[in-house]
Amino acid sequence: xxxxxxxxxxxxxxxxxxxKVVVETIxxxxxxxxxxAIRDISxxxxxxxxxxxxxxxxxxxxxxxxxxxxxxxxILDARVEGKVLxxxxxxxxxxxDPVAVRTVIGMVFQRPNPFPMSIFDNVAFGLRVNGVKFSKxxxxxxxxxxxxxxxxxxxxxxxxxxxxxxLSGGQQQRLCIAxxxxxxxxxxxxxxxxxxxxxxxxxxxxxxxxxxxSNYTIVIVTHNMQQAARVSDYTAVLMPDExxxxxxxxxxxxxxxxxxxxxxxxxxYISGRVG
Amino acid sequence: MQQTVFSPQLLENVRKKRVSNTLFNLxxxxxxxxxxxxxxxxxxxxxxxxxxxxxxxxxxxxFTGTEWTxxxxxxxxxxxxxxxxxxxxxxxxxxxxxxxxxATAIYLxxxxxxxxxxxxxxxxxxxxxIPTVVYGYFALYFITPNLLxxxxxxxxxxxxxxxxxxxxxxxxxxxxxxxEDAIYAVPEDFKQAAYALGARKIDVVFRVIVPAALSGILAxxxxxxxxxxxxxxxxxxxxxxxxxxxxxxxxxxxxxTSFIAQVATGDAPHGTVEYQSIFAVxxxxxxxxxxxxxxxxxxxxxxxxxx
Amino acid sequence: MADTLxxxxxRFTRRDRLKETLDTLAPVFLSIGVxxxxxxxxxxxxxxxxxxxxxxxxxxxxDYPHPNPVQAGMRSAxxxxxxxxxxxxxxxxxxxxxxxxxxxxxxxxxxxxxxxEVNIANLAGVPSIVFGLVGLSLLTYxxxxxxxxxxxxxTLAVMTLPLVTVxxxxxxKTIPEALKHGAYALGATKLQVTRYIILPKALPMMMTGAxxxxxxxxxEAAPILVISGLLFIRQDPTSIFDRFTVMPLQIYNWVSRxxxxxxxxxxxxxxxxxxxxxxxxxxxxxxxYRYQRRLVL
Numbered sequence: 001x002x003x004x005x006x007x008x009x010x011x012x013x014x015x016x017x018x019x020k021v022v023v024e025t026i027x028x029x030x031x032x033x034x035x036x037a038i039r040d041i042s043x044x045x046x047x048x049x050x051x052x053x054x055x056x057x058x059x060x061x062x063x064x065x066x067x068x069x070x071x072x073x074x075i076l077d078a079r080v081e082g083k084v085l086x087x088x089x090x091x092x093x094x095x096x097d098p099v100a101v102r103t104v105i106g107m108v109f110q111r112p113n114p115f116p117m118s119i120f121d122n123v124a125f126g127l128r129v130n131g132v133k134f135s136k137x138x139x140x141x142x143x144x145x146x147x148x149x150x151x152x153x154x155x156x157x158x159x160x161x162x163x164x165x166x167l168s169g170g171q172q173q174r175l176c177i178a179x180x181x182x183x184x185x186x187x188x189x190x191x192x193x194x195x196x197x198x199x200x201x202x203x204x205x206x207x208x209x210x211x212x213x214s215n216y217t218i219v220i221v222t223h224n225m226q227q228a229a230r231v232s233d234y235t236a237v238l239m240p241d242e243x244x245x246x247x248x249x250x251x252x253x254x255x256x257x258x259x260x261x262x263x264x265x266x267x268x269y270i271s272g273r274v275g
Numbered sequence: 276m277q278q279t280v281f282s283p284q285l286l287e288n289v290r291k292k293r294v295s296n297t298l299f300n301l302x303x304x305x306x307x308x309x310x311x312x313x314x315x316x317x318x319x320x321x322x323x324x325x326x327x328x329x330x331x332x333x334x335x336x337x338f339t340g341t342e343w344t345x346x347x348x349x350x351x352x353x354x355x356x357x358x359x360x361x362x363x364x365x366x367x368x369x370x371x372x373x374x375x376x377x378a379t380a381i382y383l384x385x386x387x388x389x390x391x392x393x394x395x396x397x398x399x400x401x402x403x404x405i406p407t408v409v410y411g412y413f414a415l416y417f418i419t420p421n422l423l424x425x426x427x428x429x430x431x432x433x434x435x436x437x438x439x440x441x442x443x444x445x446x447x448x449x450x451x452x453x454x455e456d457a458i459y460a461v462p463e464d465f466k467q468a469a470y471a472l473g474a475r476k477i478d479v480v481f482r483v484i485v486p487a488a489l490s491g492i493l494a495x496x497x498x499x500x501x502x503x504x505x506x507x508x509x510x511x512x513x514x515x516x517x518x519x520x521x522x523x524x525x526x527x528x529x530x531x532t533s534f535i536a537q538v539a540t541g542d543a544p545h546g547t548v549e550y551q552s553i554f555a556v557x558x559x560x561x562x563x564x565x566x567x568x569x570x571x572x573x574x575x576x577x578x579x580x581x582x
Numbered sequence: 583m584a585d586t587l588x589x590x591x592x593r594f595t596r597r598d599r600l601k602e603t604l605d606t607l608a609p610v611f612l613s614i615g616v617x618x619x620x621x622x623x624x625x626x627x628x629x630x631x632x633x634x635x636x637x638x639x640x641x642x643x644x645d646y647p648h649p650n651p652v653q654a655g656m657r658s659a660x661x662x663x664x665x666x667x668x669x670x671x672x673x674x675x676x677x678x679x680x681x682x683x684x685x686x687x688x689x690x691x692x693x694x695x696x697x698x699e700v701n702i703a704n705l706a707g708v709p710s711i712v713f714g715l716v717g718l719s720l721l722t723y724x725x726x727x728x729x730x731x732x733x734x735x736x737t738l739a740v741m742t743l744p745l746v747t748v749x750x751x752x753x754x755k756t757i758p759e760a761l762k763h764g765a766y767a768l769g770a771t772k773l774q775v776t777r778y779i780i781l782p783k784a785l786p787m788m789m790t791g792a793x794x795x796x797x798x799x800x801x802e803a804a805p806i807l808v809i810s811g812l813l814f815i816r817q818d819p820t821s822i823f824d825r826f827t828v829m830p831l832q833i834y835n836w837v838s839r840x841x842x843x844x845x846x847x848x849x850x851x852x853x854x855x856x857x858x859x860x861x862x863x864x865x866x867x868x869x870x871y872r873y874q875r876r877l878v879l
Contacts, residue, residue, distance in 0.1 A: 069767065071763065071766065071767060074763065074766060076690065076692055086280060087280045088280070089280040097289050097290075097293060099289050099292060099293070099769050099770070099771055100281050100285055100286065100289045100769075102766065102767055102768065102769040103285060103289075103768075103769035104281065104285075106767060106768065107767035109760060109763065109764060109767075111760060113758075113760040113761055113763070113764040114764075115761065115764065115765070115778075115779065116761075116782075116783065125765070125768060125770075125778070126768035126769060126770075129765075129768060129769060129770045129774050129778070130285075130288055130769055131288035131291060131292060132284070132288065176764070179768065180767070180768065183768055183769065292771045292773070292774070293771070295771075295773055296771045296772055296773045299688075299772075299773050299776075300688055300772070302680060303680045303681070303683050303684035303688050304684055304688075304689075306676075306677045306680035306681045306684065307680065307681035307684040307685060307689075307698050307747075308698070309677060309681070309740075309743065310681065310698060310701040310702045310705050310743065310744065310747070311697070311698065311701045313705060313740050313743075314701055314704060314705060316716060316720060317708065317712060317713075317716050320715075320716045320719040320720050320724075321712070321715065321716065321719075323719070324715075324719050371618070374615055375615040375616075375618045375619060376615070377615070378611070378612040378613075378614065378615020378616065379612075379615050379616045379619065381612055382609065382612035382613055382615065382616055383616075386608070386609040386612060386613075395616060395620075398619070398620055398623065399616070399619055401623060402619050402622070402623060404797065404798070404801075404859065404863065405623070405626070405801070405856075406800075406801030406802070406803070406830050406833075406855060406859075407801070407803065407804075407830075408801075408803050408830045408831075408833045408834050408837065408852075409626065409630070409801075409833075409852050409855070409856070410626075411834070411837065412630075412833070412837050412848060412849075412852060413622075413625075413626045413629060413630075415837065416629065416633075416837075416845060417625065417626070417629045444618070444619060444622045447618070447619050448619075475601055475602070475605045476605055476608070477601065477604050477605040477608045478601075480608070498707065501707060501709075502707075504709070505708075505709025505710065505711065505712070506709075507709075507710065507711045507803075507804035507807075508803050508804055508830070508834060511834070512834065512837055512838065532709065532711050532804070535711055535715070535808065536711070536804065536807055536808075539714070539807045539808040539811060539812075540807065540811065540812045541811075542811055545723055553715060553808075554715060554719065557711070557712050557715040560709055560711075560712065561708065561709070561712050564707060564708065564709055565704065565707070565708075568703075568704060568707040572703075
């Protein structure tokens with residue numbers, strides 16, 4: 001709530017470029033085969049804030065999110081137009097290795113997808129894979145740190161060697177958040193992270209996101225409007241146009257979007273008339 | 276620009292990972308291109324060796340002559356006897372495999388109890404796993420003396436019928452397995468609609484399911500046919516090495532493949548016309564099977580009802 | 583109106599009865615089709631066992647072939663099979679796994695992928711004896727390897743490559759996308775995803791496929807016949823350039839002889855071959871079973 005109070009009355013244009021904006025998309029479009037999935041999406045993501053992407057299902061929110069860390073590269077048919085700037089650098093530039101991008105921009109998926117390894121190895125995976133050699137104690141410390149930030153440490157500290165699959169759904173998702181945190185990214189993308197979880201786990205995750213948001217820039221896709229209203233500082237509204245192509249309808253401080261939406265479609269969606 | 280955004284250590288780590296990644300990419304690409312290279316090599320060597328053969332044998336004689344006496348003193352090079360023998364044995368094989376294979380596919384997917392499916396499928400798969408020399412043995416020492424001789428007293432020890440029957444059993448799994456896939460792909464909606472119109476099971480199976488799965492079934496038959504044509508050991512053991520131009524399945528006759536086997540059993544020195552002849556026959560066999568296989572792919576593409 | 587109704591219902595009933603009988607009998611007729619295959623296998627096994635079981639002595643395995651059927655054995659054929667099929671497995675299993683990885687995970691170009699898949703399908707349809715011919719021309723004479731184990735091994739390797747590739751590709755496809763994407767999202771390269779995620783999970787299934795493919799190779803006589811010819815081998819192989827024979831060829835050799843004693847000998851040899859194949863298939867199935875149980879975790 002304190003964060004939102006700070007933001008009331010602020011305008012998009014007032015967010016200065018080059019200091020506070022970490023990720024910016026300029027006319028971002030994605031084409032699958034011959035069809036546009038999303039088109040001309042331009043927005044700015046502010047540092048150490050939580051930005052939510054909302055909209056009806058199928059309008060391209062996940063597609064948009066996957067552009068931010070070049071996960072769309074993994075889909076053979078997908079083509080990306082426009083720019084995605086990370087600290088001013090176009091991450092789709094030919095010379096940029098997507099592996100580097102993904103080390104600074106992490107992602108948590110819709111369904112928890114822990115690796116078939118122990119809890120410890122799951123969290124340590126990113127660290128091991130990134131080539132830096134840590135001593136055993138350093139590694140253990142980093143794993144603990146990540147698990148603490150993900151509000152999971154107390155529950156697993158005695159069984160770090162247990163298989164990740166022995167955890168409940170909510171715990172597994174927090175494990176996935178922990179392993180993303182272990183790599184110490186600047187940005188964390190979350191694609192509907194609580195959609196398959198029970199309300200208690202959902203609340204835990206929303207709480208931990210608020211706790212860590214002062215140190216990480218968070219972009220969260222959700223089709224749960226209440227979640228967006230609860231958690232985020234900024235909200236972007238995506239909607240399909242007449243040709244079923246996802247477009248950015250409105251973007252601004254969450255408070256404004258939910259109390260004084262400028263676009264009628266936003267208002268319809270929020271009030272439940274549509275979507 | 277990257278240097279100001281990513282830390283130098285990160286860039287260095289990524290660069291190192293990228294090198295090994297690219298290396299393995301090339302390795303894996305190389306490995307998978309072997310299949311392409313092999314096809315090219317097969318075509319190349321068959322044609323290469325055949326040019327020697329066709330330098331002193333005319334194509335006309337090869338394709339229209341009715342006598343093949345390559346291993347005799349007076350040599351004639353008409354491939355028709357071998358070709359008809361191959362065609363005859365393969366046709367007999369289809370006569371066995373298509374009803375049996377289709378029946379198996381239909382029975383397993385539409386009639387059998389689910390608990391029966393797994394074990395029966397395994398036994399059918401077993402048929403394809405039995406080495407062909409064993410089938411040849413069985414044809415010569417069991418089928419012909421105990422079965423065929425009782426039914427057709429005049430039949431000779433080596434005969435095309437036994438060969439065809441055994442090849443037929445060998446290829447049942449090809450027809451059964453691919454047909455079953457095709458039948459399985461027919462949407463449940465088709466069947467439900469038919470039943471709702473008052474059709475009996477037998478109508479649904481033969482008037483709805485089989486026609487819908489026809490492209491897949493046809494493809495399986497063509498593939499089984501090419502497999503039958505390429506079969507060597509059964510023909511070599513149970514068919515005999517006598518070259519005759521005949522379509523009488525009671526006779527012993529040499530197929531294209533068993534001719535190659537016969538020459539290989541002897542020691543035709545490199546460079547003799549006997550040695551070269553097996554490549555000419557092999558090339559013909561390869562072209563025929565390749566053509567049929569390509570037709571099979573086209574059949575599936577063109578006739579497949581898009582669901 | 584009543585008459586026509588009666589007529590039509592009578593017509594209806596008449597056709598119905600025929601259909602009804604056909605419908606009930608259908609499964610019986612169809613199961614005959616199944617029965618043909620099963621009966622063949624059963625009578626085949628019976629024939630082989632009754633004819634050859636008594637000839638199953640340890641000396642069958644340890645003796646070399648001999649003109650006298652009483653003194654003949656499969657030793658050289660067994661060793662030849664081990665050397666040749668073993669070498670071909672060493673060649674084609676890594677190649678098959680690499681090809682499968684390329685086709686499923688590594689390839690980034692649709693057209694290259696499709697092209698390679700078509701080639702693999704075509705390769706799988708080539709008659710086995712044609713492989714022998716090519717091996718003879720290219721390896722034996724072209725490269726001067728002679729009618730040797732290595733020529734036979736490379737020929738068999740290329741022949742079983744499509745089988746192994748397809749089996750390995752199926753194994754890779756069972757791995758959920760979510761798992762791989764989770765690793766990529768942490769900054770892993772394809773190589774790391776392959777090494778830490780794909781291979782550990784897919785390897786058991788790949789091995790099952792490989793074992794089945796290799797067991798097919800053990801039973802192949804035609805290509806080896808062309809490469810090696812039919813020989814009396816009376817010594818153990820010492821180098822991959824040695825001449826050789828394999829079990830199915832030895833069987834072919836003995837089957838071709840008219841004497842009853844050789845018929846019994848070939849039955850026994852067939853039993854040995856079938857037992858070996860049975861063991862290998864059982865091993866593959868056991869592997870698959872263990873792997874499937876672990877999947878439940």
